[in-house]
Amino acid sequence: MVGVDQRRLTAMGGGPLDIAVAVQIDLPQLMQDIVQLLPQTREVFVVMGTAPLEQFWEQEIRREWPGHFPQLTFHWMSDRSLEETLKVLSHPPPHSAVFYGILNRDAAGVPHEGESGLLAVRQAAGAPLFGYSMEQLGQGVLGGRLISMRDSGMDAAGVALEILQGTAPESLKVQPRPPSPPTFDWRELNRWHIPESRLPLGSTVLYREPSLWQTHRGTVLAVLTVGAAQTALILMLLAARRQAREGHAAMSLATDASGVGFWRRETDSDEIQASPKWREIFGLPERGVIRVADVLQRIHPEDEPRVREAIEASAREGRRYEFEHRVVLPDGSTRWVASMGRADDQDSAQKLRTRGISMDISHRKGIESQMERQRSDMAHLSRVATLGELSGALAHELNQPLGSILANAQAARRMMDRERFDLTELREILEDIISEDRRAGKVIVRLKALLKRGEAVRQETNINTCVEDVLAVVRGDLASRGIQVARELEQPLREIHADCIQIQQVLLNLITNACDAMESSPADRRRLTVRTYGEDQGAHLEVIDRGAGISGNVDEVFRPFHTTKTKGLGLGLAICKTIIESHGGRLWAESNPEGGAIFHVTLPFGGSGS
Amino acid sequence: MSAGSIGIVDDDPALLRALRRLLTVEGFAVRTFDSATQLLAALDAADLDCLVVDVTMPGLSGLELQEHLNARDGAPPIVFLTGDGNIPMTVRAIQAGAVNFLTKPVNDTDLIAAVQQGVDLAVRRKARHEKLGQARERLASLTPREFEVMTHVITGRPNKQIAAELGTGEQTIKVHRMRVMEKMGVDSVVELARLAALLKVKPAASR
Numbered sequence: 001m002v003g004v005d006q007r008r009l010t011a012m013g014g015g016p017l018d019i020a021v022a023v024q025i026d027l028p029q030l031m032q033d034i035v036q037l038l039p040q041t042r043e044v045f046v047v048m049g050t051a052p053l054e055q056f057w058e059q060e061i062r063r064e065w066p067g068h069f070p071q072l073t074f075h076w077m078s079d080r081s082l083e084e085t086l087k088v089l090s091h092p093p094p095h096s097a098v099f100y101g102i103l104n105r106d107a108a109g110v111p112h113e114g115e116s117g118l119l120a121v122r123q124a125a126g127a128p129l130f131g132y133s134m135e136q137l138g139q140g141v142l143g144g145r146l147i148s149m150r151d152s153g154m155d156a157a158g159v160a161l162e163i164l165q166g167t168a169p170e171s172l173k174v175q176p177r178p179p180s181p182p183t184f185d186w187r188e189l190n191r192w193h194i195p196e197s198r199l200p201l202g203s204t205v206l207y208r209e210p211s212l213w214q215t216h217r218g219t220v221l222a223v224l225t226v227g228a229a230q231t232a233l234i235l236m237l238l239a240a241r242r243q244a245r246e247g248h249a250a251m252s253l254a255t256d257a258s259g260v261g262f263w264r265r266e267t268d269s270d271e272i273q274a275s276p277k278w279r280e281i282f283g284l285p286e287r288g289v290i291r292v293a294d295v296l297q298r299i300h301p302e303d304e305p306r307v308r309e310a311i312e313a314s315a316r317e318g319r320r321y322e323f324e325h326r327v328v329l330p331d332g333s334t335r336w337v338a339s340m341g342r343a344d345d346q347d348s349a350q351k352l353r354t355r356g357i358s359m360d361i362s363h364r365k366g367i368e369s370q371m372e373r374q375r376s377d378m379a380h381l382s383r384v385a386t387l388g389e390l391s392g393a394l395a396h397e398l399n400q401p402l403g404s405i406l407a408n409a410q411a412a413r414r415m416m417d418r419e420r421f422d423l424t425e426l427r428e429i430l431e432d433i434i435s436e437d438r439r440a441g442k443v444i445v446r447l448k449a450l451l452k453r454g455e456a457v458r459q460e461t462n463i464n465t466c467v468e469d470v471l472a473v474v475r476g477d478l479a480s481r482g483i484q485v486a487r488e489l490e491q492p493l494r495e496i497h498a499d500c501i502q503i504q505q506v507l508l509n510l511i512t513n514a515c516d517a518m519e520s521s522p523a524d525r526r527r528l529t530v531r532t533y534g535e536d537q538g539a540h541l542e543v544i545d546r547g548a549g550i551s552g553n554v555d556e557v558f559r560p561f562h563t564t565k566t567k568g569l570g571l572g573l574a575i576c577k578t579i580i581e582s583h584g585g586r587l588w589a590e591s592n593p594e595g596g597a598i599f600h601v602t603l604p605f606g607g608s609g610s
Numbered sequence: 611m612s613a614g615s616i617g618i619v620d621d622d623p624a625l626l627r628a629l630r631r632l633l634t635v636e637g638f639a640v641r642t643f644d645s646a647t648q649l650l651a652a653l654d655a656a657d658l659d660c661l662v663v664d665v666t667m668p669g670l671s672g673l674e675l676q677e678h679l680n681a682r683d684g685a686p687p688i689v690f691l692t693g694d695g696n697i698p699m700t701v702r703a704i705q706a707g708a709v710n711f712l713t714k715p716v717n718d719t720d721l722i723a724a725v726q727q728g729v730d731l732a733v734r735r736k737a738r739h740e741k742l743g744q745a746r747e748r749l750a751s752l753t754p755r756e757f758e759v760m761t762h763v764i765t766g767r768p769n770k771q772i773a774a775e776l777g778t779g780e781q782t783i784k785v786h787r788m789r790v791m792e793k794m795g796v797d798s799v800v801e802l803a804r805l806a807a808l809l810k811v812k813p814a815a816s817r
Contacts (some may be wrong), residue, residue, distance in 0.1 A: 400622050403691075403715035407628035410718035414635040436624050479627060 025132060025147055026179060029066040031072075033144040033182060034097055034130050037198050041072065043096040047085060047121060048078045049103040049112075057101055062069070081108035082117060086124040096127040100141065115139060128192045132181060138207060142192070143184030146175070240317035264355040265292070267315075267343075283329035283335060290545050300326035300334060301351075305400065311341075315354070318343050324361065337364040357459050401440035408433050458583075458605045460495040463539045467530055470507045480524060483515055488531040499585050506576040506587070510543040510599045517547025517596065525595070538585065538604040546596040554589045611783045613637040614729030615657060619649050619675070620664040620691070625714075626705040629662065629721070636722050637806065638729075646670035650678060658707070661726030664719070665699065678723050687728040691716055723762070745805055748794050756793070759786040761814040764803040775814075 013138065035041055044065075048058040053591050058078055066074055077085045089098060103117035122129055122140030131141035134148040182203040189196065189205070196205065234564065261278025265271065272290045274282075282298045284290055299307050303325035314321035323341040329335065341356020408429045415422070471485060478485055511528065529544040550557055558573045573587075580587040585603035592598050616638045620626050623644065630640045641656060643649040647670055649661070661679075666673035672690055679685035683719040690703050700711045709731065710724040713728045752760065762772045769787065796802045804814070 284688040290657065399714040400625060404622070404625040406715040407625065407632045407718065407721075410633035411628065411635050414632070414718070420635065425631070429628075432624055432627060437626075439624075 027061060027147065028068045029179075030130075030132065030144055031069055031099075033200060034099070034142075035069065035072075036096055036200065037142065037194050038095075038128060038192070039211075040095045040595055041097045043073050043075065043093050045075045045077055045089060045096060045098045045127070046077070046101065046102055047098060048101040049090075049104075049105045049117075050078060050107055050109070051105045054078070054102045056102065061099075061101070074144055079541060081110060082106045082112065082120060083108075086120060089121060089125045089127065092125070092127040098125050098127050098129045098130060100131045100136065104147070113397065128188070128194075131569055134183065136181060140188065141185065142194075143182065144189045145179040145182050147179045150551055171556075243566050259359060261358045262355070263341075263358070264309055264353060266353050278358055281335075281358050282327055282356050298327050300328050302326070314341070315343055319384075321324065321356075324365075334358060335362040337361060365513075367573045398416075398440060398443055401443070402434045402435040405433050405440070408436075458497055458499045461498045461500045461503070462493060462495050463498075463532055464489045464491065466500045466507060467532065467541070468502045469500075470511065471530070474511060475507070478515065478528070479527075481515060481519075483518060483526045483528055486527065486529040488529065490533040493534050493539060496583075496603040498603055502579050502583075503603070506579055507541075507543070507603065509572045510577050510601075514543055514545035514547065514597070514599075517545050518551070519547070521547050534605075535602070538602050541597045541601040541603075543601075544592060544596065546592065546594065547593055547596075549595060550589060551598050554591065558587070614659040614725070614732070615639045616660050616725060616729075617643060617656060617658040617686070619643045619646055619648060619667070619672070620662075620663045621645060621667045622664070622761040625664075631715075632718055632721065633662075633725065638725065646672070646675040646678075649675070653679075653685070654680075660725055661686050661688045662725065663688050665690050667773050669744075670744060670757065673706075676703065676708065680706060687723045687731045689728055691723070692704070694777075696791060716782055742808060745794070745809055749809055749811070751793055752790065756786050756790050758785060759816075760790045760802070760806065761811060762781070763787055763799060764811070765813045766799065766803075766804045792815070 014582075031044075034044075046058065046065075048054050055078070058076065062076075064314075065072070069181075075088075077088070080088070085106070087229070092098070098121065100121055103112050103121075105111050107115075111433055117187055118131070118136060118139055118141070129141050130144060131137070132144075132146060134146045137143055137146060147320075182200045184199060184205050186205050186208040199205070201252060205367050219262070221548065259274050259277070261281045263272050263274035263278050270291050272295060274284070274290055276286060277291070279286055282295060284298070296304065296308070307323060307325050310321045310323050312321075319596060320340065320342040322338070324336060324338045326334045327337050337358050338355060338361045339358040341354060343354045356430060410424060412429045415426070467487070467489060475485075511530075514528050525546040527546050529542070531544065533540050533541040558577045577587045580601055580603065583603055585601060587599070587601050589599050613636065616633055618626055618629050618633075618640060619642075620629070621644055626642045626644065630642055633640050638780055641652075641658070643652070646663075646667060650670075663672045663675060670678075672688075672692075676688055679688070687707070687709045688703075689709050691714055692699070692711070703711050709728045712724060749757075758776065759772065762775065766777075769780050769783045773783045776783070791797070791802065794802055794805055796805060803813075
């Protein structure tokens with residue numbers, strides 16, 4: 001027996017007179033080599049026939065490969081006829097490889113002579129082809145640690161010779177032949193664009209095709225001898241230039257694709273080399289020389305000093321600069337640009353070069369300013385209330401200073417009536433009058449800044465929509481302040497009869513307060529929760545924060561001009577309360593047992609009368 | 611000598627100063643408190659004749675203070691001040707015994723008048739209280755027999771009848787009657803009866 005793998009021997013058993021010249025096939029190694037050559041491989045098609053030997057091998061492969069290579073999906077072609085197999089293999093899924101084992105008889109019972117099966121598969125396959133024997137190499141198989149059937153044959157012949165020469169068979173020990181060192185077909189490597197760097201150490205590459213040099217050596221030599229130096233030089237320069245241009249073009253391509261412009265300048269030079277995109281961003285002509293002055297001219301006069309300074313600083317300190325600035329285009333319009341650059345001392349003559357990139361960020365800026373406008377609109381809305389709604393709350397605040405002014409003046413007058421001219425006391429009285437007057441003045445000023453007649457429109461409203469709208473507006477702000485928002489909105493929720501804009505004013509106020517309260521909280525406590533749910537009478541909304549909490553009386557926060565902040569009016573919550581109460585609802589606060597505060601709002605459902 | 615001892619309670623320090631000046635000029639002795647709690651703590655020792663209290667204060671409100679005071683004996687009368695008066699609040703305050711309810715900015719004449727009213731009321735009450743105390747003492751100084759006679763005398767029955775009812779001589783009754791009048795410090799039966807009513811002494815039932 002020749003060329004039988006050891007395993008098969010075990011399976012077959014054998015009598016004392018049988019000598020096997022076995023070969024050793026390392027299945028995992030075979031597949032490992034395939035994966036090394038083609039790391040992207042995901043699908044492997046195993047072509048094997050239905051004859052007993054072929055089936056034996058398939059069983060062995062099934063036992064070894066899937067376990068060792070869980071990342072691969074194996075497709076067993078043994079249940080298909082060759083015709084069907086070819087169909088499948090002609091349009092394999094991406095990242096496939098084909099292993100051709102033995103196909104002497106296919107599933108349809110059709111016999112295939114010699115390596116006719118292999119040739120057919122080679123023709124049809126749209127994926128790299130691998131085999132197991134050296135004899136398959138050269139017929140379209142890529143290669144690997146293949147076994148040489150011929151060598152086995154030689155072994156067998158040697159053994160036979162021994163036997164013929166009288167050596168007792170049982171005394172002949174034949175070492176199983178290991179696979180050959182890795183060998184590959186150059187043509188197939190090329191076909192599948194497999195770089196030789198991926199080949200295992202000690203690989204042999206056969207079937208190389210001669211290079212241009214090899215085939216046209218004569219011509220090249222002839223060219224070189226004629227004006228050799230000159231030609232060589234020209235060739236070299238051309239090559240270098242092409243490389244540079246390719247490099248530059250590659251860069252241009254990359255930057256253009258991303259909307260980024262790119263420029264460069266030698267320090268001694270006044271000229272700037274810039275990509276087409278960069279010229280476009282700065283409104284400079286597509287062609288022609290650009291000087292530094294031309295660029296500076298384009299920068300918005302307000303930004304120019306800042307830009308100039310940044311560039312000079314970077315040149316001095318050798319660090320990178322980056323900033324956003326406006327560019328004034330020839331037609332007078334402006335656009336926002338982000339620029340970044342640095343000094344780069346990579347010149348062979350040790351000259352300093354600077355280079356940088358610029359990007360048009362008008363779009364982003366436009367959106368930013370839009371959002372800012374939206375936000376300030378909402379914030380403004382939150383301070384609006386009608387005069388009538390505020391009167392009760394305000395009366396108290398104004399009457400205090402007015403009251404003391406009056407009492408002071410009256411006291412002074414009575415003192416004079418009784419001829420009690422205590423100058424110290426009179427001076428104190430006047431000082432109090434002045435400061436109290438100022439206090440009243442401040443109240444009026446704040447009030448004026450706030451008041452505006454608003455048109456209240458009440459209709460059936462889903463409070464969840466109001467919540468979502470407000471959260472959408474503040475999302476960016478919350479994100480930049482590192483505050484997480486959790487929504488627990490009951491869906492569906494019966495509608496309330498309300499003016500959504502006013503409800504949003506209240507919400508915005510509550511949310512802003514919650515965020516301010518968490519200003520100095522550690523990251524894991526920067527969490528805002530908004531919750532809605534239905535109750536018997538109406539909708540209930542909670543705004544929960546984990547911030548500093550409410551010190552003192554929880555009802556006090558609703559008093560006008562109550563504020564713990566250094567800026568701000570302190571009228572917000574008083575107005576909110578008025579708004580909610582005018583809707584027939586309630587607004588109150590409680591301390592959050594987990595720290596922070598919970599603000600509750602209830603609003604009656606629509607149709608229940610308000 | 612002051613026109614009365616006043617306590618002002620308001621959380622606004624500027625107003626507190628101004629009101630104090632105003633009342634001091636008119637001869638009142640003024641003490642100021644920035645919260646109801648502060649007042650309650652000092653009340654017993656303070657001996658105030660009248661209080662001027664702001665209705666809307668953080669913590670214990672003016673009306674709540676009134677409740678506390680009503681629960682005590684001999685609490686001074688209150689003049690309420692408010693920057694935001696609504697009718698129900700006013701009614702409640704007056705019903706609970708406030709002297710007056712004034713809106714800010716307060717008119718000086720109105721304030722002084724109200725305070726004076728309060729002081730007068732306080733003085734009257736004090737006098738009444740004293741009188742009652744005195745009367746109680748006097749009552750306690752009566753002997754049991756004298757007391758018994760008194761309960762009959764205040765019914766208006768003649769001495770003869772009383773003597774018959776008590777099983778003693780008319781002269782004895784006359785003597786007891788005189789002693790009672792003297793001890794109780796009254797000149798007539800009518801006065802005695804009034805005093806007795808004040809002291810809640812039950813007149814003797816007819817037989």
